[in-house]
Amino acid sequence: MEMSESRTEISSLGEFGLIEHLTRNIELQNASSVVGVGDDAAVIDHFGKQTLVSTDLLIEGIHFDLMYTPLKHLGYKSVIVNLSDIYAMNGVPTQITLSLGISNRFSLEALDEFYEGVYAACEKYGVDLVGGDTASSQKGFIISVTAIGEVAPDQFVRRGTAQKGDLLCCSGDLGAAYLGLVFLEREKKIFLESPGVRADLEGEKYVIGRLLKPEARKDIIEFFAKEAIMPSAMMDISDGLSSEILHICAQSNLGCVLYEEKIPIADETRSAAFKFELDPTACALSGGEDYELLFTLSPAEHEKLVLNEQISVIGYMTEPEKGKKIVTKGGNHFDITAQGWNAFTAKG
């Protein structure tokens, strides 16, 4: 391969910087391209009705470790992470395509196990697998899923449309998937050093389950529809709460105040964190893969939220000059910084 004379390392930009750089000159040519690169999903207008498209690439050794990831769970999760992006646009997923790169160390039985998980997710979420591609891979298992969904005209919710004074909210609880990963990585290390030793992971079922078999928040989108709630901005939490909050602030040109004590963290997550002498708040802020929804909402709609105990109000949006702040339990104010999983530095 011929290389240009100047060389800029990709890691110097980070994933989002890289995407911004590569897509900076895009001018959309089709009137049907309503929303392009830079949100959870693209929005395509088909004769007045709107289609959502989202895609993810999962690579063995980077995104998952087959030593402790059952193939059925991996198939399930590969679908979920894409459905989550469609829900994050306030849409309903309807179809997926699935492409796989497979090395010859995989048997047909192993692939069948993977597909069992794929079909289980499709059935649970009511989506159809409608296409894909299979290819050989020289090394490692490669999974590419594209999800397609529908949204009523102009009911999609983007990241950059939060308003000053809006409530900052999230679904479910945070930080668990990261602790599941910490546990499994430790067990892997112990197993590799002393293959006879089998750990007792019974007590960590919750956090490990959150990592290996996440769910997408279909229920929240259905709740919004039922209660006629329209978030002003929304995205899913895949890289950690702080990183996602910074996206909403940057794209909406706003600041925010986040209250540490309001961040929802499960008891199981807290006790798992303490075992590793980790701060549960740091796990929620910087851990990833929770696949919860982060959204902003006009305060006028606040009372509708009390019907749903799966939703927490964790802060509010401010003018940009006030910065992006977290108020700790001790009452201190700090800047929120993105220390989420970075695809180009983590586990590199």
Added chain:
Amino acid sequence: MEMSESRTEISSLGEFGLIEHLTRNIELQNASSVVGVGDDAAVIDHFGKQTLVSTDLLIEGIHFDLMYTPLKHLGYKSVIVNLSDIYAMNGVPTQITLSLGISNRFSLEALDEFYEGVYAACEKYGVDLVGGDTASSQKGFIISVTAIGEVAPDQFVRRGTAQKGDLLCCSGDLGAAYLGLVFLEREKKIFLESPGVRADLEGEKYVIGRLLKPEARKDIIEFFAKEAIMPSAMMDISDGLSSEILHICAQSNLGCVLYEEKIPIADETRSAAFKFELDPTACALSGGEDYELLFTLSPAEHEKLVLNEQISVIGYMTEPEKGKKIVTKGGNHFDITAQGWNAFTAKG
């Protein structure tokens, strides 16, 4: 990874057998899923209007070799192979998503070069890049493209709907891309053995260009629309003519007669084949990556075709009992066998 006790090698099924096996139990849940797995693209009905979706995964060392593939051409081709699938459904591509797995040997400048090719294809074919994902790859460059298109209601053309007596037709000329590959593989070998020697590839521009920078047959679909031609079945030729003809026969439950002398082969392809003592017909039948269209058409529409010298009538469809036959220039009848590129055995 835990393996099941019984182990079936994936290579024992072949790519199409594998897809058939993995998708055998699919029951489509959404009324909007009009066409699922098993065609060039899926068809999704959105409130009466139809969306096409197609996806491909390209993996370094399997689908391309960066030693002789300029990154700009690779970007261009990654888009083209997907657009070709949308045209093969008689649709018009409108958007793509692009996901990349990138190892750290890639610089930003190298990626920019790749994207230049992507954008050049998008511009030429009038499609928008609307989303994607970037991830680290431990080894090799990984490209996943999903193309989205539109088709007027029920104007999509599938593979399994050819009729007995229909003409069998193809666009452009065949076999060139395979010979381009043969040349470049030879040059690579020579270069690796004697790095000082630089080959003169000037005479092989055509076949190499067909491999490295293919085009999708937008013009043919536009011609169909203008002349109100509706093929009875269609697909694109990516794995070699014989393999694709067998797909149309199998899915339409028909036989066919293919005339060797009617297969369109460019003069440049013939002379390249002779240099390697290869049979040009075999290259057209079993080579791949031509990205021409193969279609069937009612004989009543034959006279409309004479307006377009880019279309060749190469045979006709018969009842299934007559088999799938090729009539050689010498007048012999042979069975057509699939010896197209098989993703699981080629370049092992």
